Amino acid sequence: MRRIPLSTGVTLAVQESGRGAPVVLLHAWGETHRSFDRLVPLLPGDLRLVVPDLRGVGESDKPDGGYSVEDAAGDVVALLDELGLHDGWLLGTSSGGYLAQQVAVQHPERVRGLVLVGAPSDLRGQVPRALAGELAAFHDPVTPDDIRAVNQALPLHAPVPDGFLADQADAALTIPRAVWLAGIEGLVTAEPPLRRGTIVAPALVLWGAEDDILPETQAHELAAAIGGSRLVIYEATGHLVLWERPGRVAEDxxxxxxxxxxxxxx
Structure with missing residues (x-):
């Protein structure tokens, strides 16, 4: 990974591979670029993959503030600028897909298209009560027990390799408690991107039929609101679509x- 200073004042750690159409992979809240470890090797080499640690996580800067959806969108556009890219595809998982929508609304000229993987259309009031309770009990610094408690609130519906799960837990420990809390606050208090404007880029919406976190109506809302969209629902799959079905996500x-x-x- 290399560290890239941005005009927004933060430096992001970024993993890059491949050549061709640029695709920026945006991880979810509580994750790092490591959430794409199983996906990246399955995507074709004729795509230029840009996989950052967003601000506050992994090897990227961890400032005291700047954790709104608008701040994150500004970082994405600034990253495109630093890489000399006029536009690109955005593939976002869970809240990373919320971020992708925000970029598409604020900066439509910078987005060729979207791949929204288990992404919400509206996060207001969508934090499960169990997860909110676990976050309130987080230690400072965050402990492995804290991460296990959060993961238990996000059940899996398909087998996921133990090694991958261990890597995600280790990566989550790079996130300070303050960033966990500021990040979720920024998400649940934000006006949903679809309420702010129209998304004109084509979009692929991938959804788990057994999602325990978000209602399936949100998938249909995304598909209905975005012209040129396609909705695919994966059976026997929960909210963590990327973790459970990386092969299908890569193919689609x-x-x-x-x-x-x-x-x-x-």
């Missing part, structure tokens, strides 16, 4: 991007 995302890059419908 690559096909959708290739169809639009080639100028033909998906």
């Amino acid at each position: 995302a690559a096909a959708f991007i290739a169809a639009h890059e080639g100028g033909s419908p998906p």
Whole structure:
């Protein structure tokens, strides 16, 4: 990974690979770039993958403030600037998909298309009571027991390798308690991107049929609100679609991007 200073005042750690159409992979709250460890090797080499640790996590800067959705969107656009990219695809998982929507609304000229993986349409009031309780009890610094408690509030519906789960838990320990709390506050208090404007970029919406965190109506709201969108619902899959179905996500995302890059419908 290399560290890239941005015009927004923070430096992000970024992993890059491949050549071709640029795709920025945006991880969820409580995660780092490591959440894409199983996806990246499955995506074709003719995509230029840009996988940052967002501000506050991993090897990126951890400032005291700046954890609103608007702040994160500013970082994404500034990252495109530093990489010399006029535009690119955004693939966001869970709240990373919320961020992708925000960029598409605020800066439509910078977004070729979206891949929204288990992404919400509206996070107001959507934090499960059990998860809120666990966060309130977080230690400073955060402990492995804290991470286990959060993970228990996000059940899996398909097998996930133990090694991958261990890597995610270790990566989550890089996130300070203050960032965990500021990040979730920024998400649940934000006006939803779809309420702020229209998304004109084509979008692939991938959803788990057994999502325990968000109602399926949100997937349909996204698909209905975004022209040129396609909704795919994965059976026997929970909220953590990326963790549970990286192969299917890679196949569907690559096909959708290739169809639009080639100028033909998906």
